[in-house]
Amino acid sequence: MKKVPIARILVIIFFAVLLAVPWMVRHFTAHAKAGDNPGSQAALARYGFSLQEVAHASGIDFVHQAPILDSKLDGIMPEVASMGASVSIVDYNRDGWPDIYVTNSAVGSKNHLYRNNHDGTFTDVAEQLGIADVNQPGTGVSMGAVWGDYDNDGYEDLFLIKWGKPELFHNDQGAHFTRVSDQAGLPPWINANTAVWFDYDHDGKLDLFVAGYYPDYVNLWHLRGTRMMPDSFEYAKNGGRKYLFHNLGDGRFEEISAKVGIDSRRWALACAAADLSGTEYPDLFVANDYGVSELYINNHGHFHEAGKETGVGFAPKSGMNVSFGDIFDQGKFSIYVSNISEEGVLIQGNNLWVPQAGPALKYDNMASDLGVELGGWSFGAQFGDFNNDGNLDLYLANGYISLDRQRNYWYDFAKVAAGNSFIIGDAANWPAFNGRSLSGYQQKRLWLNDGEGKFVDVAQAVGATDTYDGRSVALADLWNTGSLDILVANQSGPLLIYKNTVTPENHWIEFSLESAKSNRSAIGAEITLYWEGKEQLQQVSGGNGFASQNDRRLHFGLGKNPKIEKAVIHWPSGAVQTLDNLKPDRLYTLKEP
């Protein structure tokens, strides 16, 4: 028998051990995940909260209708028509109860504004208020909505994001909405999926940023040709242009993006604004599909793109969400950007950009370290303290196209996405879907922040068990109970309302802000709450997540027996207000002094 040297045997054994490492890694470092739903009482006891889906019981039976585009795209219609379901929260009639606006996306379909009846039910009032029939033939269809009081009359106005004619509706004191798009000077057509209200120049009037996805010249219902797809899967720059509409104060807006340094043709899917750089002016974060994210630093009204220098714009992925959250209770926003992860095919991983210590604005992606990296084909996400324990948790919607469960489109998708721009950029070259799924039927993630640097997925355990194709996520305390409810708009699926029941042991506090010198919506106002050695920052947002907007009221969980030290409000005007003697379990309605 041939003699095998001992060294060789040892190498072979070592080799075998190395081959087993992936299994060991999977086994021992799999991200913490709670089991199936143990029942609401058990979830309440174990995690401090439980969710119950109550849309139908609340009188809402909305099912989103996807767009049907030019027949030249029939083969890949599920992909090109895969967005449009959105949900945003607004108290349109100032009654102190959050209302719900959802978009529909088939030509001729209607959007809905669900007025809160204060008794756990909602009534659709969109038709009577004039903001339902907004997807008429020839005008494009809705992709999202953001609310802001652009004329400072105290009522939230509506900007409708469309693949088509963008629309601005003035809120006539909660009694009716008047279409003012033409007077405002909006362009005839933008294929956008995201927009945000913010006061970029601190003049006290809300401005509007709109980021295009498909180029403006593309009419998706009347294509001149099929060369309208991205020219690269990760480096595309042939998407829609960006708009910054400066509010002139008389109902008109002036488009000034180029003048202030914003010039991009990336395929934007999500954007949000916050003062990330500490200049007291709101910066813009844009998550792009088919490319890197962009971070526009606002230097007193002029922007420069700092994605690479801050670290967030280096690795190209498929950005579909921007959410800000002070997850470490340290007075700084981290940024969550969702991407695509499909085992064995494409592991982009979602990004959690955590600011580095030090004066320079730099971010590290800590999604993997904290356990919030892998969701699926992820879209909207929101930070919120769902169990009122004082730590911000994270809800993430997943799932792209759910058709035939047994057959998937991934091979064909990867085949074409790998190709040269002359192939990928032409829809005619993409193989037909033929009823196949693409990352369909995916579970959602509800990552509970343990406050010590780890997130645990408890979605199934607490009752977030749907597998619809989730898109837009919005948070609101819908029933004024001191708990954050979760609303999810699903593509070609129902609007879901997860009513949240939180253990009474954990306490909370909420703030409703109204500015006087700043924009009246107080968009951009920041509150830093100090309690029990913690310091949590939140801000009033003019749109965030994916095609969504949370309630403007800010909700803080406080944990057990909290003693609140103070709350410091930074109003957009620059005024700083400190509040002492705050009591938990109350909503504070505040006006800028």
Added chain:
Amino acid sequence: MSQPAAQSNPLLPQTAAKLQSKGGTSPASQLNPYLPPIFITLILLVGNLSFGILESYSKTLLAIATAITVEMVLGRIFLRKWPHPASSYITGISVGILLRSPAFWPYALCSALSIISKYALRVRGRHIWNPSNFGICAMLILASQAVTSLSIQWGNNLASLAVIWVLGSVIVWRAKRLHITLTYVVCFIALSFLRAHITGDSWQSEISPITGPMYQLFIFFMITDPKTTVRSRLGQYVVAAAIAVLEFFFRLNSSIYAPLYALFWVGPAALLIEMAIDSRRAPAAGVPSTSEQKAARA
């Protein structure tokens, strides 16, 4: 102790020098030994500076450092000398480019598996898998939750592709292995049309993969690897075509990493067949088989 080959990857300095010293007619003898490492480094730098193809430099450096370190240690143990780092450098950099993962550990593990496979998986003194092909396939199969291979990155424009094709063609032409690359490419294209006919998809979609970046390393570095390809020119034609044919069937079965898997199976099979043929001929001629000579030289 058997003597594993220190080198395995494309057209290496030591291999070229040894073959030259024996008056061999290896294609590698025509090649500047530093061209392949320079070329693959160029791919990396151009790709990253132009498009940011790497998740980070640190992951690629980890892959390279791991490959070189493991090679040095095992070379010292089995060869009793310090191996030339060119081979392991190329393996490491290939892993750094081809592997995609948000985590660090897959880069180190893949490089280690690639290099150790040369020492652990041997038949008659030869390793039979292209190291980086083995490492990446192993990771794709065993660690699918954590890794994918570069298949959609690096832009999609013609200019960068043309530069690599021209440079790569010159390199393999100088190494007298261009016929392997061209055979594979011609077969791939021909079979793409056949696939389009069978599937009903556009021929552009079937051609599409070869216009992407993953194929650049595959075509110029993996299938031309002298240590894991057969010797005869006819055999090289046949093996290149066989890889394309097996890939064809994998693709019909919707395998995303079809070329890597095809090489994973065809490459070793071809070498084993060559060894079997050699050993049948050798006793008849009363001389050591050529594969044994090759192992002895290595």
